[in-house]
């Protein structure tokens with residue numbers, strides 16, 4: 001019997017129990033039945049969380065693009081693989097069939113080879129949401145190069161840090177991008193970044209907005225003429241199961257972003273299997289995930305998961321507000337989208353607008369609605385359920401992380417009864433554990449603690465690029481033999497999970513993970529600033545927004561404050577990107593610190609959230625007097 005498509009709740013429990021009792025048999029069956037392998041594995045799993053070392057399907061040989069493209073050609077060559085919906089609704093959508101995708105990926109792969117890119121080399125991709133983004137990702141995978149996609153909203157400094165951290169040889173970018181009414185000079189950002197990146201000798205440029213850009217002789221080339229001259233056949237590089245497929249950066253509570261490394265076979269198996277079940281994908285469905293491929297959601301659930309299933313995946317260049325707030329629903333109607341996957345922050349933003357923007361369109365094609373990236377609040381859940389799903393499409397609230405590679409906790413639509421704000425049940429193969437403050441695992445139901453996973457799953461990140469020690473310390477040191485997620489969660493009476501949010505200093509703003517340290521470092525570069533601390537506070541649309549407490553070297557007038565505030569946000573935009581700008585900045589004379597000099601963020605968080613009723617004992621602080629001063633001047 002195939003485990004591939006779970007159809008009712010009893011079957012889920014049966015499959016789940018098997019996945020825990022006999023994980024190797026379970027994952028072996030899935031791998032056997034649904035993929036093409038050049039060589040079978042010798043061993044399904046070996047693992048040791050104390051090192052940590054995890055290997056899935058060791059000894060197997062494959063190429064993920066054969067699974068995502070080649071094997072669909074015989075039966076589904078003329079089916080649309082990628083359905084590109086441009087920023088401008090007047091520009092025609094493109095239906096890229098599997099046949100055409102095969103040719104375009106191979107041509108791109110041949111161009112990469114002709115430019116000297118080899119197996120194992122790192123290639124940075126800094127592109128807007130256009131077909132070339134998915135194609136260049138797949139082209140890297142075709143030849144065994146490791147792609148490192150950087151979200152095209154990041155600044156030149158952030159881009160340079162990421163390029164250098166993984167020693168990328170090449171950058172793939174475009175002459176610019178469209179974003180609603182605006183155009184953005186991506187190539188200019190790349191040029192700026194590359195002043196700091198001596199290792200990059202080659203830049204391929206996709207023409208998107210026809211802007212007049214500088215091309216640096218000997219380094220920059222337009223990609224189209226190279227593609228036109230390239231062969232449409234490119235033998236896939238045969239990869240080992242554990243060869244790295246990609247690096248993707250995510251923020252940590254401290255330090256620089258972490259380059260999470262995902263490997264080939266396990267990632268493929270897990271993203272494909274979860275995609276099929278969690279979105280209930282059927283062969284003629286049109287699936288749309290609105291994320292950007294620059295994030296893990298786009299890697300796993302726009303590119304690899306859907307294509308491994310031979311699905312039609314929509315790639316949307318635009319924004320939800322352009323040309324008006326009805327755009328998402330217009331696209332759903334136009335392409336008869338069946339599965340729609342978005343983030344709570346988008347739902348909240350759209351819920352603020354007139355209902356007319358939703359009601360105008362025929363949304364009857366929808367069968368499954370997804371949510372990802374942060375906890376979905378009850379109000380947003382109901383708005384989504386009532387107005388988009390018309391109470392007819394189950395909402396799958398999917399909890400997972402860049403580090404987990406694929407969805408970990410989520411309902412199966414039409415299988416798992418849903419409750420607003422609950423991600424519900426662990427996916428087969430996932431063994432969550434909730435930990436108490438003494439480091440003990442909480443047994444039974446109706447408990448709340450820190451969320452860990454106590455058994456490996458195929459798509460977990462294997463390391464942090466260039467820093468295995470940090471990988472171990474961040475994820476495997478808080479609790480023995482467990483992967484620690486950084487999130488808190490509760491398990492209710494029936495065993496459903498509800499994610500309560502981050503328990504570390506990562507703040508999720510509009511679904512984007514932001515670490516406090518790089519933002520504080522950026523602020524501290526302002527010549528007038530001596531110290532700063534960032535916390536999150538609840539925000540109607542963004543979920544959380546950033547509140548900055550800043551100590552100036554010399555106390556200033558309010559006019560000075562205003563200017564410094566503007567400059568601080570300017571510096572943050574340059575160092576990280578506009579997503580990390582502060583909503584509120586308060587100038588303070590000191591920050592509450594413990595006697596060992598650690599900033600008490602818990603207190604700052606409460607003050608920023610206007611929740612000062614229970615600040616706890618502040619008398620043990622080094623400087624308790626600043627707390628009253630901060631409360632008095634808090635920015636409402």
Ligand code: WTA
Pocket residue numbers: 250295296297371372373374375376397398399400401402403423485486487499501502508511512513
């Ligand atoms: C949060 C995104 C509650 C969580 C795929 C996690 C969620 C972090 C949910 C990872 C959800 C993601 N409910 N919280 N359904 N999904 N999160 O790496 O705090 O960008 O640790 O991966 O987002 O964010 P990342």
